[in-house]
Amino acid sequence: MPPKKKIAVLLFSLGAPNKLSAVKPFLYNLFNDPAITGMPSPFRQLLAAFISSKRAPEARKIYAHIGGASPLLPNTQKQADALQKILAEQYPDSEFLCTPVMRYWNPRAKEIAKQIQSWKPDTIVFLPMYPQFSTTTNRSSMKEMHQALNKLNVSATRRLICCFPNEDGFIKASVNAILPLIKEAHDKGFQNPRLLLSAHGVPKKIISSRGDPYQKHCEISAQNISDALKNQISDTILCYQSRVGPLEWLRPYTEDIIKNAGKEKKALIIFPLAFVSEHSETLVELDIEYRELAEESGVPLYLRAPAVAENTLFINGLAQLVSNAIINNAPLEDNRLRPTCTLKNHNGNCPKNASECCPLDIFSQKSLAS
Numbered sequence: 001m002p003p004k005k006k007i008a009v010l011l012f013s014l015g016a017p018n019k020l021s022a023v024k025p026f027l028y029n030l031f032n033d034p035a036i037t038g039m040p041s042p043f044r045q046l047l048a049a050f051i052s053s054k055r056a057p058e059a060r061k062i063y064a065h066i067g068g069a070s071p072l073l074p075n076t077q078k079q080a081d082a083l084q085k086i087l088a089e090q091y092p093d094s095e096f097l098c099t100p101v102m103r104y105w106n107p108r109a110k111e112i113a114k115q116i117q118s119w120k121p122d123t124i125v126f127l128p129m130y131p132q133f134s135t136t137t138n139r140s141s142m143k144e145m146h147q148a149l150n151k152l153n154v155s156a157t158r159r160l161i162c163c164f165p166n167e168d169g170f171i172k173a174s175v176n177a178i179l180p181l182i183k184e185a186h187d188k189g190f191q192n193p194r195l196l197l198s199a200h201g202v203p204k205k206i207i208s209s210r211g212d213p214y215q216k217h218c219e220i221s222a223q224n225i226s227d228a229l230k231n232q233i234s235d236t237i238l239c240y241q242s243r244v245g246p247l248e249w250l251r252p253y254t255e256d257i258i259k260n261a262g263k264e265k266k267a268l269i270i271f272p273l274a275f276v277s278e279h280s281e282t283l284v285e286l287d288i289e290y291r292e293l294a295e296e297s298g299v300p301l302y303l304r305a306p307a308v309a310e311n312t313l314f315i316n317g318l319a320q321l322v323s324n325a326i327i328n329n330a331p332l333e334d335n336r337l338r339p340t341c342t343l344k345n346h347n348g349n350c351p352k353n354a355s356e357c358c359p360l361d362i363f364s365q366k367s368l369a370s
Contacts, residue, residue: 013130129277135210165218267302
């Protein structure tokens, strides 16, 4: 009997502090990423040190609201465990290792690369837990992991799932998270609530200067969810949260939409469009800060839908993405890197320089090694 094929699936996420003392170094790692600031060394390190020192006290207060630590890593681990279980059932002739990889806090790429080296997989699948592609998230995480594996001379074939803004399981899980709150609003006498699909914002210059497809992807996700809910709710707005600093970020800002809803006396349902698990941006920003803003602004009803988390539809969708990557995904010339996405009319693959998708050339060996 031949040995089982070994397939490692790496679930990429931002990472978050696991204790209050980790807040400052986490922020330093975040702002020291050239994909975030765009600055060269040593100015980037100096800026990261300044921002992390300045923002750490306020950030520690945020994490104190949720027990002093972010639940992002344990939540991502639950998703990895659920995915591994499904894949093992679907492919009994293969052995799977599904594990989180955090970009700015532990476990980071260097640590996971050593684990992968010891496990000796035949194939490694890069799976971002960011449905909508951005150079600041998906590409940054994949680049760090790619370099870490190269330093250890890990020779396994690599497959990249670049994005899944309209993946069927993700969309259906999102809709299922929202539907009970529409009913709750109706039961409380609000027949036409407004649905806010709130995504993490990015500075507008990242979209304009890099050709980053993140905004387009958010629009695709929002349109798919809106279409699926068209018989239940007619008032839907895509908006952006978590803005910091003086730069103009993607609009409309979630807080502005909440204030406007207060003026109109509109009931609100808010769903975290770009977050697939609960962490500070949902548990503090959406549940505490925006809820308080809604009350102060006169919003008559504020309901928050949960992230898709380990919803079976979502995890099954991830399993299908992995399946497409390892089975239906012919290699590129170097037999190493081939991105796949779920955008329609692309046959599941990202075409080079496609404006509505992530350009294939950013995943080239040279690009990821740079």
